[in-house]
Amino acid sequence: MAVIALVAIASSCAVASAQRAGGSSGGGRSGGGARSSSGSHGRGRYFYAGRHGQTAYYYDAYSSTGSRVAGGDGPLWLGLFLIVGALVVSARPRTVRRDAAPDAQSPEWKNVDLGVVEVTVDRATRVEIERAIARRKTHRREPRRVRRLRAMVDALRAHRAAWRAVRVEDHRPMSSPIADGVFRRLATGARSGSVGDDREVLTIVVASRREIVDVHRSDEEAADRVLRAMAQLELREIVALEIAWREAR
Structure with a gap:
């Protein structure tokens, strides 16, 4: 059951990442400060930043009602990491006292x-x-x-x-x-x-x-x-x- 849950969470993370990747490539233009509007669910802005050879994309989205929608895959992958850690800890073998007799000099x-x-x-x-x-x-x-x-x-x-x-x-x-x-x-x-x-x-x-x-x-x-x-x-x-x-x- 734990493995199934882990696969489901990983799949959700992958789907969310793919959706966001598709949204970012669907509009705007390359270069610093590129902007794009979202589809029917609201509007948002994409920002591009590069420094010392590193590239990062940020998406700041707002729903149609004006409430802010958090962006980025960080929380999802952090949750996945914590679940994997918990599974590893719980899978460690526990000490079991056997029926074997102690050593002769015990x-x-x-x-x-x-x-x-x-x-x-x-x-x-x-x-x-x-x-x-x-x-x-x-x-x-x-x-x-x-x-x-x-x-x-x-x-x-x-x-x-x-x-x-x-x-x-x-x-x-x-x-x-x-x-x-x-x-x-x-x-x-x-x-x-x-x-x-x-x-x-x-x-x-x-x-x-x-x-x-x-x-x-x-x-x-x-x-x-x-x-x-x-x-x-x-x-x-x-x-x-x-x-x-x-x-x-």
Whole structure:
């Protein structure tokens, strides 16, 4: 749409310039101080001035009612220039925060809490979960990382009756290099490994700046508690996130 508007404005400028050029060539005589009268819309005067090899034409027009009509293409081209500048500025790429984990030595890893929930469902349930996520209404300003996490948690908890198996891991806070290594190991494991026929395994791994929840079991109740705690995290509290499906091959 912006390109179409730009072309339309440029065409208007060209037409206006051509009309004025045609008017100036239609009457008068060459030389300094040449004069010409306009057609049916009013009268006007053309002035020619030349200095040091430069030539300029000025047109001072008056309508039939006596009101003055501004001349020159300057305002039109100035407006075109401003619009082009605005389009260039608006087209600049914006910085987008990615889901990628920070570097191993990043201070963001210091004393993070790692939580893992793994849930096994059948293939039909996975399809239902993904459809529920697609239908979910979210606020456009909600950060992508938070939106992904909350949408998956809500859909997964809504299908709790279809859970076939669960696994929960609760890691204590650790130093930066160790936390980075553990998270990457868990994230890799979430995307690989064997799965039984007609089984789909969803793994959610979250590295958080604050404690997610303290659990000592690995059952459905513990998994539900951890999922609810994960969904309450804010963007500034999430250091890294991995959400992955693993299916039978």
